[in-house]
Amino acid sequence: MGLLALGTALEWDEAKLKAQQVREWGIKQLLEIWNKAKYKERDALLWGDEVEYLVVTYSKDDPHVRLSLRQAEILEALADDSALAAKGGCVPDLQVLTDGKANEPLPVFHPEFGRFMLEATPGKPWGIGFKDLLDVEYNMRLRRVIAKDHMRADEWPITLTTFPRLGSPGEFTEPHYPVSGPRLRSQFVPDEIANPHIRFPTLAANIRSRRGRKVQVNVPVFRDEKTAWPWKDPTVNYDLHNWPEDDDVRNGAAPDNFIHMDAMAFGMGSCCLQITFQAKNITEGRQMYDQLSPLGPILLALTAATPVYKGFLADTDVRWNQISNAVDDRTAEEMGEKPLKNDRWRIPKSRYASNSTYISTDPRLRPEYMDPDLVIDEDIKAKLLEGGMDDRLATHFGHLFIRDPIVVFAEDLEELDLAKADHFENLQSTNWQHMRFKPPPPDNNIGWRVEFRSMEIQVTDFENAAFAVFLVLVTRAVLSFDLNFYIPIARVDDNMQTAHARDAVLDRRFYFRRNPFPQRVARSMTSGTNTPAVSRPPTPTGPVEDEYRLMTIDEIMNGTSSCRRRRRQRNGEAGAEAEAEDDDDDDFEGDYFPGLIPLVESYLDSMNVDVATRCELATYLDLIRKRASGELWTAAKWIREFVAQHPAYGHDSAVSEEITKDLIGAVVEIGQKECSAEGWKGLDVPGLDRMLGKFRARCRK
Ligand code: ADP
Ligand code: MG
Ligand code: MG
Ligand code: MG
Ligand code: MG
Ligand code: MG
Incomplete structure (x- = not known):
């Protein structure tokens, strides 16, 4: 932060x-x-990832599962650990994990907004080499093992985006604190939920004060068979009179059919996966910023992992808008609810929102x-x-x-x-926009950097590594082939909203550029040459609306059907010729989108990567390909199904502590197994095969 x-x-x-x-x-x-x-x-060309964790208390024989508020103590233990500095003394498995990498700097841990959160980054940024791409996953596991080793036996670092019962009635933190502190003035969470460093409670309090009321985080509830309709959030108390802000709910802050939340912690308490790239110079950095921007909503939908809030199933799959609302400091005038008198502008978006600028000299x-x-x-x-x-x-x-x-x-x-x-x-x-352009800090030799910020954290390090590596490869392909993903910013905004829908990854369509190449390059791709010529197309003319269309995530990631057909033809696959004859929709000239995964593969082909590396990278690409096609579930889908199949679920949208405990237990076990020698083999977690597929049998490298 x-x-x-x-x-x-x-x-x-x-x-x-x-x-x-x-x-x-x-x-x-x-x-x-x-x-x-x-x-x-x-x-x-350096890059680095950031992984955020929730710290939960969980043990098999305790019916309660909670957020642990010991962030400060855990960070202190991590910082002070001289045994750790000597490498291997304190973590029994560390010798095995650091196998052959003993000289690399250990991961670094950072505080985050939630007092139940941790962030971890590699000890130094990753380089351009392909070998580094294969070290990311191991390094992420190492972070998890080291973090765990500095916690109590009943505390666990987990990579869920949100704690399903944050703000639910009863106790959800360890230790427990009563609600309605002076900073947040929340009905649902105590002030102690935030990192106690003065910066964080001040941030929350000043956002509330500037805004003139509490933040309003309303998420549509998922309507299940037995959900009362219209649905009224049963946890809202309309009779509180501790703070002036208690009037908010009496003034309509909590509409029917929405899960109502009222504090920064409901947004900034979410975990994400961020990737920062250093460019060779400012021009390249500005190009990366623009070209990665249209990918933000696509990767958000593809990494969807946030279907539960405050103990209820939501009708959305991702965290983004909740964070946006949780830090929205705009006044009524700025929001356009009142005529401008004291403020300077009407402002269409929260300070946490999708980007509003392109900055390249392209x-x-x-x-x-x-x-x-x-x-x-x-x-x-x-x-x-x-x-x-x-x-x-x-x-x-x-x-x-x-x-x-x-x-x-x-x-x-x-x-x-x-x-x-x-x-x-x-x-x-x-x-907090979905891309950040980071100028060099004044006091050292770091260059111009670009950060990609929209992805949701995944349950396993395998998945987190897969998405990190994928994004790195896309960036390389963009630079190497001079790809063009431009669409109007307003369409990127539309896509960001579309990405929220339940199962958007399969059911919704997103605006995307039809042809990312100069025509010449498109031809060479289809004629079987895998190394497109790098050249800028002539300055485009014609209506902008003709440059893009709505596509499914499957099309964006794996290619439009005509492209896939052409690829099959090229590879001489059976039936491909007949298919081609049936198809009069020859959209090659104007509607050619090969898919981001095939683009990455073309890039890898052009780089002569060794077979072993290529195989490992293929595993990551395969996971993402299958998430896009629907063959594998997102974490959001997996969590929904976990809840739906749970014997204690009443099909009324409510996610009880009993269900939450089993879900967290499963996530803890998945993480623990991932860091052990045997991996996930033999692990009995409902639906895990649908999320991880055959990759579940994968051994630890
Ligand atoms: P912030 O929280 O401000 O986004 P962090 O320092 O937490 O930044 O993490 C940024 C990521 O960028 C880390 O993974 C780090 O390894 C990486 N990083 C650090 N220096 C560079 C650099 N020069 N180029 C690219 N990435 C870098
Ligand atoms: Mg940060
Ligand atoms: Mg950080
Ligand atoms: Mg962070
Ligand atoms: Mg960051
Ligand atoms: Mg067409």
Whole structure:
């Protein structure tokens, strides 16, 4: 979560008065970085992943399952562990796990918003080599083993996006705290749910104060056979009178048929999988930012893992909008509910939302792709232009800087330090968009980076590694083939919403570019040449609407049916010729989408990867291919089915503690087995085969 400065955090009414100063100083710091790093060249193509965990308390003979709030103690143990630094002393299995890799830096653990969360990253970023792609999964398992080793016997790090009963009546944290603290003023969660570092409760409190009421996180409930309809969230208390904000529910904050939540923890308490790439220079970084942006909603739907909130099945499969709402600090004026009087703009999106800018210098970036509703701070933009930044990038930061800084430390306002990036980062790191463009920090040799932020965390490290590796390979294919995934930003926004639907991965269609190549390249792909020529197409003309269409995730990942048919023909597969004759829909010229997986395979073909590496990578691609085609279930589907088949489930949408305990127990066991020598073999978890397929028989490398 960015910087963790210490000091006096200002309450909102004071912080608000300092907002302009922070923005102006932030811009000065940004310009300093810009002028120092704009010509930075030849940085290595490094990348790194971030895995987030929930820490739960679970033991077979205890009927209760809870979130453990010992984040600080666990992090302290991890940081202090000299035995760990010596490698292998404290984790019995570590010698086996570090087999041959004893000199590599150990993973690093970080705090997160939830006091029940951990984040772990590799000890150093991964390099360009294919070998590193094969080390990711092992490294993720290593993180899980090390984390577990610094917990109590009944505590477990698990990679579920959300705790199914966060905010349910009764006790769901260990230790237990009563609700209605002064910071969150929540009906459902205590203030102690947040990391106690002053930054986090201040963030939550100031978002609430700025907004003028509590955040409102409403998720449609899944209507099952016996769900009362209309459904009223039975956990909402309409008779509380502790805080002025208790009026929110009396004023309509909790509509029928929605699970109602009212605090930042319901969003920022979710776990995700993020990948950061370093580009060779700023131009390449800007290209990566734009080209990966349309993939955000697609990968969100494909990694769907969030079907339960506050003890109820939801009618959505992913976490994104809940986080967006949980940190939405917009006032009634900014949301367009009241005429503008005190605020500067109406703002269409939360500060946590899909991206609103493209920033590349690519001539293929048409003005029509830009967001027609973009709000920018013209003064900030003018200062950036004056400082030498180009219009497109100045527009990007002029947009990010429409927001107020939420957490302001009095001590930081005494003197502007241009050798730091603290004021810039204050705004930058609280603009939670699905892509983040990360300028080089002023104090070291890191280059321009791009972060991909939409993916949901997966239950197993095998899956997490698969998605991380896939994204790295897509990025390489994009750069190597100069691919073009541009569609209008407004369509990316539409896709982000589409990705929320239950089973969107199979049932919904997403806007996607028909042809990612210059025509010449498309021809060489279909004629069997696996190495497309790299060349820019002529600047496109014609209506933008003709460049994209709605596609299923299966088409986007595995290719349109005509492309698949052509591939089969090329490979001389039986029946392919006859199929071709039947098909008069020859959409080659205008509607050629080969699929992201085949594109990655073409890239691998062009790289002459050795057979063993290729086999390992194929396992990852195969998992993703099958998730896209529906042959394998997403975690969201697996959890839904786990609940539906549970003997204690009343088909009324309610996910009881008994069901939650068994689900968490299964997830704990899956994680434990994954880190053991025998793997998942013999593990008896309902539905696991549908989620992991034949990969379940896979042995640990
Ligand atoms: P944040 O939380 O701000 O996104 P983190 O430091 O938690 O950032 O993690 C970012 C990821 O980027 C980590 O996996 C880290 O290994 C990786 N990383 C660090 N330095 C670089 C770099 N120069 N290029 C690419 N990735 C990097
Ligand atoms: Mg972070
Ligand atoms: Mg991080
Ligand atoms: Mg994080
Ligand atoms: Mg990150
Ligand atoms: Mg067609």
